[in-house]
Amino acid sequence: MHIKWCVIGAGGIADRRTIPAILSDGGSRLTALMDRNPETAERLGKKYSVSYFTDEREMLEKSECDAVYIGTPVKCHVEQAMICLEHGKHVFIEKPIGMNSAEGEKLVNAFKNEGKQITVGYMMKYHNLHVKAKKLVADGKIGTVNDVRLQFSCWYPEIAGAWRQSKALGGGGAVMDLGVHCIELIEYILDEKITETKSYLSHRVFSYEVEDGGVIAFRTESGVLGHIDVNFNLPDKASVSKMELYGTEGYINCFGTLGQEEKGRMLFLHSPQGEYSAKQERTSDKPVTYYGNGGDLYLKQIKDFTKILRSGKPDYYYAERAVQVQKVVDGIYSEK
Ligand SMILES: NC(=O)c1ccc[n+]([C@@H]2O[C@H](COP(=O)([O-])OP(=O)(O)OC[C@H]3O[C@@H](n4cnc5c(N)ncnc54)[C@H](O)[C@@H]3O)[C@@H](O)[C@H]2O)c1
Structure with missing residues (x-):
């Protein structure tokens, strides 16, 4: 049985990634799309040969639909997901789940109460190298993880009317x-x-009201220390995404894996200390290199979600994790 999809907010990431993923998933079918911008709705409706609307309620009332993908500005996510729920639909919402954790939590609870599924578009966890990194950590291959670092950036200058700004x-x-x-x-x-968390946010290069950079130092439940550097103010070609994990027995270093494609490479070194040495000799052990598989992260997301829908078993793990992410973000924005 095909999962019949409708899309709300079709013009951005939906058109670039998610609609193509729905179309290439053998078990899914796109039945209609909606965008508030009439030209976008018409252009994409024609491009994908489906009915198009500028009103989400009208689309939901007139279309065959099991699940809705929402790819609108963050402010719209919760309200539109609730409209979908009122119409008895499952929802796949883009990241972040909402403006803050409170509205995200309320949303997830509403879906739980109605027995409908909800997930959130954090596709990077489907990257084969991130799956591998998770397994290496779980298997203790780098020992006790003590220190992690992530860097993710792009160039995002002032753009009149841009909702992200x-x-x-x-x-x-x-x-x-x-x-x-x-x-x-x-x-x-x-x-x-x-x-x-302890964070610094910058308004250094661009004049928009939101931060154009941030450094977030953090501690996890078990005591891992780490930091995340994010920037809107570095040129795309100088934006080398990185994720590094260091433990008592080695490291995992990912380069170019944070992003929309299953690209990049990962170095894994297992090199336990042995005896204490005052010489502090650096290891000569060679790390093992793994490469991104070049798969479609967005298709993997669609397949994972439709599998949950078909199973009929409630699974709110990813939605709850998305709420937890917003709790961390709430904390960062409330730091003085
Ligand atoms: N996971 C990812 O890789 C990824 C990448 C980019 C964006 N996103 C997320 O996707 C969402 C959309 O971002 P984007 O970059 O596609 O934005 P965008 O501005 O490029 O596209 C948003 C689309 O929604 C339409 N729209 C605006 N308000 C609407 C409304 N009230 N109802 C219906 N349609 C409306 C716009 O006309 C536009 O076509 C955001 O939550 C963003 O964080 C995720």
Whole structure:
């Protein structure tokens, strides 16, 4: 049985990634799309040969639909997900789940109460190298993890009317847009929550009201220390995404794996200390290199969600994790 999909907010990441993923998933079918911008709705409706609307309620009333993908500005997520729930639909919402953890939590509880599924678009955890990193950590291959670092950046200059540059529409800047991916991913890989943060946010290069950079130092439940650097103010070509985990027996270093594609490489070194040596000799052991598989992270997400829908078994794990990410972000934005 095909899962019939409708899309709300079709013009951005939906058009670039998620609709193509729905179309290439053998078990899914796109039946209609909606965008508030009439030209976008028409252009994409014609591009994908489906009915198109500018009103979400009208689309939900007139279309065959099991699940809705929501790819709108953050401010719209919760309200539109609730409209979908009122119409008895499952929902796949883009990251972040909402403007803050309170509205995210309320949303997830509403879906639980109605027995409908909800998930959130944190696709980086499906990257084969991140799956591998999680397994290496779980298997103790780098020993006790003590120190982690993530860097994720892009160039995002002032653009008139851009919702991401407005606090009221996007909820924040580089932390809300890029930082959330890093928080979700590192909590997933470590399988534990970030419980404390100390952060610096910058308004250094661009004049918009949200932060154009942030450095977040953190501690996890078990005591792993780490930091996340996110920037809207570094040129794309100088934006070398990195994720590094260091433990008592080695390291995992990922380069170019944070992003929309299953690319990049990962170095894994297992090199336990042995005897104490005052010489502090650096290891000559060679790390093992693994490479991204070049798969489609967005397709993997769709397949994972539709599998849950078909199973009929309630599974709110990813949605709850998305709420937890917003708890960390709430903490960062409330720091003085
Ligand atoms: N997971 C990822 O890789 C990824 C990448 C980019 C964006 N995102 C997330 O996707 C969401 C959308 O971001 P984007 O970059 O696609 O934005 P965008 O501005 O490029 O596209 C948003 C689309 O929604 C439409 N829209 C605006 N308000 C609407 C409303 N009230 N109802 C219906 N349609 C409306 C716009 O006309 C536009 O077509 C955000 O939550 C963002 O964080 C995720």
